[in-house]
Amino acid sequence: MNQQFPQLKLLTCLFLLFSATIFAQVTGSIKGTVKTSDNKPAEGVSITIKELNRTTIADNNGIFAITKVPDGNYKLIVSLVGYNDVEQNVSVVSGETATVNIDLALSNTELNQVVVLSNKSAFKTNRISSSLRLQSPIIEIPQNIQVITGKLIQDQQIFDMLEGVTRNVSGATRVEHWDNYANIFMRGSQVSAFRNGMNVSTTWGPLTEDMSMVERIEFVKGPAGFMLANGNPSGFYNVVTKKPSGRTKGEANISLGSFDMYRASLDFDGKLSKDGKLLYRINVMGQAKGSHRDFDYNNRYSIAPVLKYLVDDNTSITLEYTKQFSQVNIIGSNYVFSNRGYADLPKSFTTGEPNFKPTNMDDQSILAIIDHKINDKWKFTGQASYFNYKQEGMSMWPQWPGFTPGNDEILNRGISIWDILGLTKTGQFFVNGEEKTGSITHKILGGIDMSDKMYYHDWSQSAALNGYDASGNIVPFNIYNPIHGNVPASAMPNFDRSRNIKERGVQYHNGYNAFYMQDELGLFEDKLRLTLAGRYTTLKTSNPYSGSFKDSKFTPRVGVSYSLNKNTAAYFVSDQSFNENYGTDWQGKSFDPQTGNNLELGFKRDWMNGKWNSVVAVYQITNKNILTADPEHSTGAIQYSRQSGEQKVKGVEVDVRGEIFKNLDLVMNYAFTEAKVTKDTDPALVGTQVAGTSRHIQNTWLNYKMDQGALNGLGLSLGYQYQVDRSPWFVSNDQSTNLPDYFRLDGGVTYQKGKMTYNVIVNNILNQYLYSGGKYSGSYFYWQAEPGTNVRLSVSYKF
Structure with a gap:
C-alpha cells in the first residue's frame, strides 16, 4: 500500500497541473445577432466555429453567445434552409468579447415563404413544416404539436417507424406491426399515418418510411382534420421527406x-443547372x-x-x-x-x-x-x-x-x-x-x-x-x-x-x-x-x-x-x-x-x-x-x-x-x-x-x-x-x-x-x-x- 503513495501523489500533481493549465488559459468570447432578410430574428439557427467544432443556438431573438474561446482567428458558419450560407471571420482577443451581426440573404430556392428553421444541432424547433399549412410558430398554435428533428432521429439511430420514434412524444406507443406498417396508439386510439401532409393510412399498407429519406416527423395531437386530410380523433403523425435545399x-x-x-x-x-433554378436531392x-x-x-x-x-x-x-x-x-x-x-x-x-x-x-x-x-x-x-x-x-x-x-x-x-x-x-x-x-x-x-x-x-x-x-x-x-x-x-x-x-x-x-x-x-x-x-x-x-x-x-x-x-x-x-x-x-x-x-x-x-x-x-x-x-x-x-x-x-x-x-x-x-x-x-x-x-x-x-x-x-x-x-x-x-x-x-x-x-x-x-x-x-x-x-x-x- 505504501509503495503506491508516490504514484498517487504523482498523478495528483499531474492532475492539478493540468487543471491549473486549463483554468489559466486566457480566453475571450463571441456574441452576436442573426437576422433574416425580412429583419426578423433567426431563432433556433445554429452557429458553428469551424476550427473548434463548437456550436451554439440562437435564442428567440436571434442572439447567440460562445464563451471560453482561445485567442485566434476563426470562421463562423451559419446555415438556414431558404437562405444563402454565411461564413464570417472573427478575431478573438483574451479578456474581450467579439461582437458580430449576421444578416441572412434569402436564396432563390424559396418563395419568400415561411420556412422550417432547420437546426441540425438541436432536438427542438420553433416552426412546423409547410406541409401542415399553418403560418404561425408552434407556440402560437392552439394545439399540442411535437416535432422529432432529423438530428434526434440520427442520435437515436432510428431506421424506420417500427423502432423507437414514439419515445419522443408524450403518450405515443407502438403496439403492433406486421413488418410493413407501424400501428401507433396515442390518446386512446390508433393515430393516422401522413406523409407530406397527405393521409397514407390504409389496411396494412403502404410500406412504412425508411428514415434515410425523412427530414422530420410531426406528431399532431387531437382531430385537426381541417388542417390536412381526414385523421383519427387521437391525432396523426406527418412524415416530412427530404427536399432540395439549394446547397451542394x-x-x-x-x-x-x-x-x-x-x-x-x-x-x-x-x-x-448553373443558374440555380433546377435543384435535386x-x-x-x-x-x-x-x-x-x-x-x-x-x-x-x-x-x-x-x-x-x-x-x-x-x-x-x-x-x-x-x-x-x-x-x-x-x-x-x-x-x-x-x-x-x-x-x-x-x-x-x-x-x-x-x-x-x-x-x-x-x-x-x-x-x-x-x-x-x-x-x-x-x-x-x-x-x-x-x-x-x-x-x-x-x-x-x-x-x-x-x-x-x-x-x-x-x-x-x-x-x-x-x-x-x-x-x-x-x-x-x-x-x-x-x-x-x-x-x-x-x-x-x-x-x-x-x-x-x-x-x-x-x-x-x-x-x-x-x-x-x-x-x-x-x-x-x-x-x-x-x-x-x-x-x-x-x-x-x-x-x-x-x-x-x-x-x-x-x-x-x-x-x-x-x-x-x-x-x-x-x-x-x-x-x-x-x-x-x-x-x-x-x-x-x-x-x-x-x-x-x-x-x-x-x-x-x-x-x-x-x-x-x-x-x-x-x-x-x-x-x-x-x-x-x-x-x-x-x-x-x-x-x-x-x-x-x-x-x-x-x-x-x-x-x-x-x-x-x-x-x-x-x-x-x-x-x-x-x-x-x-x-x-x-x-x-x-x-x-x-x-x-x-x-x-x-x-x-x-x-x-x-x-x-x-x-x-x-x-x-x-x-x-x-x-x-x-x-x-x-x-x-x-x-x-x-x-x-x-x-x-x-x-x-x-x-x-x-x-x-x-x-x-x-x-x-x-x-x-x-x-x-x-x-x-x-x-x-x-x-x-x-x-x-x-x-x-x-x-x-x-x-x-x-x-x-x-x-x-x-x-x-x-x-x-x-x-x-x-x-x-x-x-x-x-x-x-x-x-x-x-x-x-x-x-x-x-x-
Whole structure:
C-alpha cells in the first residue's frame, strides 16, 4: 500500500497541473445577432466555429453567445434552409468579447415563404413544416404539436417507424406491426399515418418510411382534420421527406449491428443547372438485417429522388419519386403463442421455417407540388400523389383452435397466401395568406382535399403447416421443444396466382371529398388569437363485406391562444373528427362512421428565450361508434366486430425538449391516459380500459456534447421508456390479459471530428424481456417480443 503513495501523489500533481493549465488559459468570447432578410430574428439557427467544432443556438431573438474561446482567428458558419450560407471571420482577443451581426440573404430556392428553421444541432424547433399549412410558430398554435428533428432521429439511430420514434412524444406507443406498417396508439386510439401532409393510412399498407429519406416527423395531437386530410380523433403523425435545399452537399452513412445488420445510405443535395433554378436531392439506402428470432430477416432498399424547378421568383414545381422494397421471411412469424400465459417462451422463438419463400413488399409513389406566390401576402399550393403498393407472399397464424385440445404444448401452425395490391390517389389545393381589417389581422387557410384508396387482399388460400420425420410421419410442433427444418419443399403450399389479384382478391374501396376554411383572427396586437374553422367531409366506402355507404358531416373547430408574454402562451381548442368504419357486424350490416369530439386546454412556454420549451395539455375525447370484438357472435375462426357504443379518453400530457443547460439536450415527456369504455352492448365491458392503451407513459432522452479540450466532439446519450398499466390489444374484462409494466434503458456514445461522426447505440441495456400482446378470442395468449441487448455502430461522412 505504501509503495503506491508516490504514484498517487504523482498523478495528483499531474492532475492539478493540468487543471491549473486549463483554468489559466486566457480566453475571450463571441456574441452576436442573426437576422433574416425580412429583419426578423433567426431563432433556433445554429452557429458553428469551424476550427473548434463548437456550436451554439440562437435564442428567440436571434442572439447567440460562445464563451471560453482561445485567442485566434476563426470562421463562423451559419446555415438556414431558404437562405444563402454565411461564413464570417472573427478575431478573438483574451479578456474581450467579439461582437458580430449576421444578416441572412434569402436564396432563390424559396418563395419568400415561411420556412422550417432547420437546426441540425438541436432536438427542438420553433416552426412546423409547410406541409401542415399553418403560418404561425408552434407556440402560437392552439394545439399540442411535437416535432422529432432529423438530428434526434440520427442520435437515436432510428431506421424506420417500427423502432423507437414514439419515445419522443408524450403518450405515443407502438403496439403492433406486421413488418410493413407501424400501428401507433396515442390518446386512446390508433393515430393516422401522413406523409407530406397527405393521409397514407390504409389496411396494412403502404410500406412504412425508411428514415434515410425523412427530414422530420410531426406528431399532431387531437382531430385537426381541417388542417390536412381526414385523421383519427387521437391525432396523426406527418412524415416530412427530404427536399432540395439549394446547397451542394452530401452525406454517406454505414451502419453495422447485432443480428447481422448491415446498412448503408447516401444523401446527395445540389444544383443541376448553373443558374440555380433546377435543384435535386436523392437519397438511397440498402440494408441486410437479421433478427433476434431464428430464420427472420428484413432486407430493404429505397431510392428517393426529388427535383425542384424554380420557374420564376414566384413559382416552383417539385417532383418526388419514392421506391421502397422490403423482403421478409414470412409475415406473422414475429408472434409468440402460448396457452399458459405471456413470456413463457424465449425471445428467439418463432413459428417460421428456414425454407419459406420470401414475402416481398414493393412500394412506389409519386408526389407533385406546385407552389405559387400570388403576392406578398398570399400563396397557392397544389399537390397530388399516387401510391402503388404490391405485396406477394405468405402469412402465418395458428389454425383453429390454436392448440390441440387437451395439450397446451402442441401448436397447430397454419399458413396462407397474403397478396396485396394497393392504389391510392390524393389531391389537395389550398391557399393561405394574411389580411388586416382595422386592428384585426387574419391568417386565412382554405382548400379542397380529395382521396381515393383501392385495395385488393387475397387471403383465400390456406393450409396446415406440418413437419415430418424420416419415415414420413407428421411431427407435431411442440412450442416448448420446437423442431425446425423438417418441412420439405413438397409439403409447402403451392398457392395459385394464375389469376390477377383484382380477380381473386377482396376489394376494399374508400375515399372522401372535403372542403375546409380557417381564419385565425389576431386581436390586441396579435396577443390574442381566435381560430374559427370548419370542414365538410363526404365519406365513401365499399367492400363485399359491408357493401357501400356514403355519409357527410360538417366538423367545426374553435381555438383560442393568448400570449402572456413573447415566450408564454395558453390555449383552448374544441374540434371534431369524422372517419369511416370498415366491415360489417354478424348480421352483415355496415357500421356507421366513427366520430370524435375533443376538448383541450394547454400551456406552452419557451424557456431561456427559446433554448428549450415545454407544453402541458389537458384533454377529453369522446369517441362514438368504435369497433370492438364481438365474442357473443364469434365462433371458431370466424370473428365479428361490433360498434361498442362509446369510449371516453381523458388525459394530461407534458412535453419538454431542447437545450436545458449548456451542451445538454433533453427530450422528456409524460402522459396520463384514462381511456374507458363508457357504453357497450356488453355491460361487463363498461368501465374497462380501452384496448392498446397505457395509463402512465414516461420517456426521457439525454444527450451531452463536449465542445472543449481533448474531448471536444464527444457526446454521451442515455434514455429510457417506462409504461405502467398497459392493456392488451383487445377489450376484455379478464384481468389475466393485462400486460406487465414496461421499462427499457438505452444509451450511446458519439464522436464528431471534422466531417466524420461515429455513433454507438446500445438498446435494451438491461436485457429485459419486453413485449406487447393480448389474448386471442378468449383462448390463447399471443405477443410480439422485442430483441434483448443489441448494439449499432454508425459512421457518417459529410461532404
